[in-house]
Amino acid sequence: MSQARGREVWQWLRYAFCAVMLVLILLPLVWTVFLSLRSNIDLMRQAPLSLFGPYTLGNYGELLKNQTLFRWFFNSMIVSGFSVAGVLVLSSLAGYAFGRLHFPFRNWLYVFVLMGLAIPDQSVILTRHHIFSTLHWHNTYLALILPGLSAPLGVFLMTETFRAIPKGMEDAARLDRASPLMVFWKILLPQTLPAQASLGIYTFLLSWNDYWWPLISATRPDMFTLTEGMAAAQTNYAEVTGMGVLMAEAVLAGLPVLIIYIAFQKHIVSAITGMVKL
Amino acid sequence: MTTRGAPKGWGNLLFALPFLAVYLWLLVYPLLAGIRLSLYRANLFGGEHFIGFENYARLFRDRTFIQALGNSLLFVVLTVPLLIVLALGLALALNRGTRFAGFMRSVVFASSVLSVTVLTIIWRQILVPDGGLISHFSRLIGQTPVAFLNDPKLVLPSLAIITVWWSLGLPMILFLSALQQAPRSVYEAAALDRATPWSIFRRITLPAVMPAVILVAAYECALQFQVFGQPQLLTQGGPNGASRPLVLYIYETGFNHWDIGYAAAASQMLFALILVVSLVPQAGRWLIRGRA
């Protein structure tokens, strides 16, 4: 009897906790959308708040007239897209080598790569900036893409993935005197596709949301990423733009990733859990 | 496994070479160059002058740096435990196949795909005392709105809460996956034993998620030590330096004061801190394996 009561109490606690968390998580998002539908002038003059409006789509209209937001979105797509491609290619090749092949100093080199996991981007950013300065590469897509390719996490993941493929998969091919490249391409790579998806999504989000590096590398507005552009927009807002427009910008900037998230939700979840199981 | 090709397999190294090149060029070399730079007095535009460890000595005399170091540590202490407790709570509550649980999981994770710059736009309009969401509530109950971002005592906790809101998704998913690995039969046996929910949690659930907890703790510590965007955009380190973390200190010293050698020295301190933190899960794993 008391057992059942205890269970019931737990049950209610659980519902209460979920309800509170749901409100806390959603409220900020709802509030942002709400503000984005109010006119700049109402917000500036702090007209009394009312749930019943007046609402306007004017802020969104103003944004759609403005090309920069689309340019930033485009830049972000390019940068994130090529980052994903670059990380997948480099990590798969290296992961194959470390996980499946033999060569001198292999284990030493692998440990050397893993040590890089402890180097935070932030502690190398000054000198990295200097490298790109001397090359005159700032304000290019390359400068935005390349630093992300140096992270060893992908190599670690792919090495473990290649290692986990049952031994002997490639033996038949070996007998056919296939080159290591053929073995990689034809036999082993298809086995790693789930891991590729995980790493790809992870890289995409990381690259899309990166802030500090674009902030100092892409200094010209036509090279801003969307994330960086939103920073410029909010530091400027006091000067001109107006808050309603700013909130609408936040909504529009948040939407693409939210859509990607909803579309790939299952993959993202399995990506994260997959990466940890390694 | 036998390898074809060049003797001793030098040829196989070619597969790893593209990555190794980028890795050396953009991670290892910048680290070493940064360590070297930290021994120089230098500005953004040259003027290098070797001064040995003077920059490090200066750091420890520099109250702003010490304060930033303290802020970073405090920020980690404020965010990581709260993050783990809430994420674990959510994982426990949502570890079932109902549609509501699925919906809720999506909602929790959704906020973490937003970029930091969107995050700060959203939260400024919640926290500011003039027209912020919370200020409307406090006016409703007749209170003066609190200036969360302009009170030295509240500013870091506020940034911590924003950050927790933003980062709940990842730990929750990791905990969920750990929970799902605990075999059902163990729970069923416990239920037959008429074990209380608390003892089930303590004896079965907790051990099952412990490795994930350690992993999340280490990952989040390293991540939160590098907090930058939230204070840079919301408070610029103020008031009274109460929300200036290490990375913001490095940014200001390097790009506002042009004191790049000194900023490099501060970067090495950050590196050292993260190195220590990243050793923690290893140690934790050894401890757990040792016991098993």
Added chain:
Amino acid sequence: MKRFLFLLMALTLGSCEKTDTRPTITVQRIFGDCRAHVPKGKAPTANPNGECEIITGLLDRFEAENPDIHLKIITVAWPGYDQLSAEYAADDAPDLVTMHMAVIPDYKSHHLLMPLSESLKEQGITPDQFTPVARRAVSMDGDIYGLPFDTWTQLFHINMNLFAKAGLVKNGKPVLPRNAAELLVQARQFRQRTGKPYFVQSMVNEKAAYARNLYIYLLAQDEVIFPDPNHIRLNTPRAREIVGLFKQIYDERMTTRDQDYGTATAAFVNGQGGVYIVGTWMIGAFDAEAATPGRPLYTGYTVVPYPVLFGERPAAFVDGHAWVMPVRDRTPAQTKAVMRLLKFLSVHEADWTRSGHLSSMKAVVNDPAYQAQPHRRDLMDITNYGQGLPIDVQRQFAIQDMLSEELAAAITGAKPVDQALKDAETRINDMLTNLS
């Protein structure tokens, strides 16, 4: 492989546009982005928001009048120096930049700015056309390093409607305090009669205002702030007295609190306080409010220099915007284009000062049309007696940041006044003695 290389090339060159035979010059400016309200080709007739609309209109007009020059405009957030230093470090500086005069020494001392005397003279612009304040600020080592665009200072912007309600208007003029004690008396009276604070101040994320308040009243008393270019002296009885006054104003709630620049501006416009301490650049916008029926500032706005609260004579801490030309490779055609733009900007300096800024050109200051604009006659003197910090002091913006942060801490009670001044001194001197 070839395709890959091609792709790589395309990526590197990603930011380049179609080839244009016209010389391209890049102009980097602050003052915000307002393309949305100022469609291209429509020069602003009204002046609702000031700075941004005017500069956008002026640059549009230059483009229209000079179709043989391709103008690329980069708008950066105030003050824009993080970005500019990053661009210099990346060897990618723009052709023309807005720069605060106080910042010119930093860049000049690293040989990053072009001397302009010779080339400006060819355009008919000579330093004797500048006001004394502006001329002093851009002159270094016998040359000039920027074209002055305006002179600005912080002012007391007054809501006359509230002042009248508080009994602080006499013969149509605001009654202003003549010393610190009187300020407190009037502010208390204001609070009593209007129920609102005397001051509106931006205090959150504020990187400048407090430092400027302190500079003004130190300069008014001929206090030596920098005994030498590498040392600041702040922990003095006079500084403590000035900061103490602002602290008391805060403690007695005679100022709005916890507002950032945007909300403070909105608060003043919405009639939430009597005096807003902010720069010349808001005059145009506030005048527009004063001309709008139904608004709290309607027919009730005026602006005056800081009243003499300490010392015997009025003083103003001034700075100004200048156009500087970074050192970089340019074709002769580009250089020529830059000089034409400089000439254009100097000719239209008067249009720019409609925003409220004080002119930096003698001819404009003495022009009856300029003086006929509201308030200008009362403020003109500042272009004679205004002072900046010594021009051999470097990193003036970083100094202003650190000082403002410490002063805010003192005024809001986070630390004692003398501790804050001492800390500011230590931090600033640590930076200045480690310059390289």
